[in-house]
Amino acid sequence: MKFVLDSNILFTYFWENALIHKIKGSIDCYAPEFALQEIEEHKQEIKEKAKLSEELYQQKKNKLKEEVCFISTEKYKVSMKKAEKSCPDKDDIDFVALAIHMNCPLWTNDARLKQVISLKVFSTKELIGIVF
Numbered sequence: 001m002k003f004v005l006d007s008n009i010l011f012t013y014f015w016e017n018a019l020i021h022k023i024k025g026s027i028d029c030y031a032p033e034f035a036l037q038e039i040e041e042h043k044q045e046i047k048e049k050a051k052l053s054e055e056l057y058q059q060k061k062n063k064l065k066e067e068v069c070f071i072s073t074e075k076y077k078v079s080m081k082k083a084e085k086s087c088p089d090k091d092d093i094d095f096v097a098l099a100i101h102m103n104c105p106l107w108t109n110d111a112r113l114k115q116v117i118s119l120k121v122f123s124t125k126e127l128i129g130i131v132f
Contacts, residue, residue: 001130002028002104003122005068006095007038009107013064014050014057019124023131029068030102032094036070076101086119088112 005020010031012018020029039046039061047057073080076098083097084090089112096116099106105120106113113121122130 001026002030002102003107003127004095004099004102004104005029005031005035006092006106006108006110006113007031007035008109009124010035010039010064010068011042011046013068014046014052014060016050019128023127024067026131030098030104031068031070032076032098033070033072034094036065039064071098082118086116088115 009020013020043057046052047054050057052060073094076094079097079101080093082100083093087093087096089110092108092110092113095106095108096113096119099119105122106116107122107124107127109123111123113119
């Protein structure tokens with residue numbers, strides 16, 4: 001089963017007991033490539049919340065890149081216009097466009113994205129019900 005993961009779900013990868021670690025073998029994970037930039041922009045916050053050294057942060061980030069397939073905008077740009085029309089938040093357009101392009105659900109805890117009619121959206125709680 002394929003899922004597009006939003007930034008906040010990706011951020012949880014750095015937490016030791018995050019759900020993503022427990023289900024990563026059960027689902028195929030995808031995200032827009034620019035999400036890696038967002039992770040880097042929030043690096044200090046992630047390190048503080050997860051209590052990580054710089055070295056451990058880098059190790060986990062490298063492992064994340066192995067376990068999540070990051071897709072360049074070029075691959076899903078044909079779905080951008082549809083995403084722009086239906087997405088309630090411009091910051092989420094790439095995630096919505098990628099999910100539309102891949103015809104797969106989006107894993108996010110942002111309730112506003114449930115409004116995107118052309119997309120299945122699952123919260124972490126809902127995903128637990130599917131996977132376990």
